[in-house]
Amino acid sequence: MDTLIQQLINGLMLGSIYGLIALGYTMVYGILRIINFAHGDLLMVGALTALSGMQTLTRYFPAISPLAALTAATLLAMAVCALLAMGIERFAYRRLRNAPRLAPLISGIGLSVLLQTAAMMIWSRNPLMFPQVLPMDPIAVTHGSAAHPPAIITVTGLVTLALALLAMAGLWLLVEFTRLGRGMRAVAENPRVASLMGINPNRIITLTFAIGGLFAALAGVMMASNYGSASFSMGFLPGIKAFTAAVLGGIGNLRGAMLGGLLLGLIESLGAGYLGELTGGLFGSNYQDIFAFIVLILVLIFRPAGLLGERVAQRA
Template identity: 85%
Template sequence: MDTLLQQLINGVMLGSIYALIALGYTMVYGILRIINFAHGDILMVGALTTLSALNALGAHFPGLPLLAQLLAALLAAMSVCALLAMAVERFAYRRLRNAPRLAPLISGIGVSVLLQTVAMLIWSRNPLMFPQILPMDPIAVTAGSAEHPPAIITVTGIVTVALALAVMGGLWLLVEYSRLGRGMRAVAENPQVARLMGVNPNQIITLTFVIGGAFAALAGVMMASNYGSAGFAMGFLPGIKAFTAAVLGGIGNLRGAMVGGILLGLIESLGAGYLSELTGGVFGSNYQDVFAFMVLILVLVFRPAGLLGERVAQRA
């Protein structure tokens, strides 16, 4: 039972990060019907920008509390990633909106490679240690025993889950009840009709990329805080997994991205945990990626619309 609870805790924490990244994929797809494969690398830029900002603040303002340094660095990273996402939309996707679907896909992959290369030149190709801001001391959730260690969680894990849920809930309220959200839904339904109703599709699309980029930066900081390191290649695999989560929940559907992210995190953690236990540790966490891509294949074969489906009107 302790093992099950520990894997559930790990799965929810991991799934919260996936869900936060998946929101960027699903918002862009819901409006433009394209997959922004550069989204995971924007996450990487956010984590490394935060690291650079923390180093600069520590050098110039050594008396500033660590939490204040983290907040200032996070705001700087979210701003950088929002501007970067805006630039990606403007130069990599805007002219390809009416092109065959393969063209934006190739453009996104090209931007991904470009961002990784630039990051490698700026921050080096070696993983960098991310400073420990929040306590990482384990908190026992169960009593445990000599044979079975207790299930544990950390303050960083608790903050990660709580912050991810708060951000996801705030985004859902924004889309459902704000003027910007109504504009997003209108452009997703029919950009030509939305333009006639006074909505500027270019502005809405740009703001969608900006919001997704800011959330990617936040997810990057969460990942770097939990794993203790950041590097130029850190965003590629989580980005692909977040895309899997978006497909699992129903890409284009915000609630689907949230549900898909949490489910994918649980599937990975439970699968890897019990596989390790059944094989005596021969196969373990190194094989958790297999479960994510097995899920992607099964969903694409048996339920391409995802668990919550997607209701989108046909464009004229």
């Protein structure tokens, strides 16, 4: 039972990060019907920007507290990634809206390579240590025993899970109960009709990319805080897994992206944990990445629309 609870905790923490990134994929797809494969690299830009921001603040303001520096650096990273996402939409995707579907896909892959190369030139190719601001001391969740250690969680893990769930709930409220959310739903249904009703589709699409960039930056800071490092390539694999989570939940559906992220994190954690036990440690955490792609293959074969399907209507 202690092992099960520990794997559930690990899975929820990991899945919450996947869910945040998956929201960016599903919002863009719901409106434009394209997959922004450069979205995962916004996570990397957010983490490295936050790291540079913290270093700059502590250099020029030595008296600043580490928590205040992390908060300010996170807000800076979110602003930078939002502006970068808006630039990506304006210069890489706007002219390709009516192009064949393969064109935006190739553009996104090219942008991903460009962002990784630029990050490698700015921050170097070596992994950089990310400051551990929040306490990493383990907090026992269960009592455990001599044979089985208790399930644990850290303050960083708790904050990560809480922030992710709050961000997801906030986005859902934004989409369902605000004027911007109504505009996003209208453009997703039919951009031409929405423009006739006084909605500016270009503005809605740009803001959608910006919101996705905000969430990607937050996910990047959370991931770097949990693992204690950041690098130019850190966003590629989480981005692919978040895309898998979006497909699992039903790409184009916000609740599906949240559900898919949490489920994928749980599948990875439980699969790697119990596979390691069953094989005596031969297979374990080093093989957890395969579960995401197994899930993607199975979903595409047996339920291409995802668990919650896609509620976006066909355009006229």
